Amino acid sequence: MAYIYSKEYQCVITALKKARKERGSTQVRLAEALGRPQSFIAKIERRLVVVEFVHLARLVGLEPEEIVKGIG
Numbered sequence: 001m002a003y004i005y006s007k008e009y010q011c012v013i014t015a016l017k018k019a020r021k022e023r024g025s026t027q028v029r030l031a032e033a034l035g036r037p038q039s040f041i042a043k044i045e046r047r048l049v050v051v052e053f054v055h056l057a058r059l060v061g062l063e064p065e066e067i068v069k070g071i072g
Helices: 007-022 027-034 038-044 050-059 064-069
Strands: none
Touching: 007 050, 007 064, 027 038, 027 050, 038 050, 050 064
């Protein structure tokens, strides 16, 4: 799991958190929109799975492709 410490991984996580906060959203609101508990969003913001990333990015108004283009 060393990848979670990589610069690229942290870039993606940071972009998602920043977008969520800029939209005035909370982990609770996103979780409710997904029909999941708040702990689900907290987990994603620590350890991200691609499918979860796509759904979360779109919920905070980002296109996943744009975030991925910024990697490497």
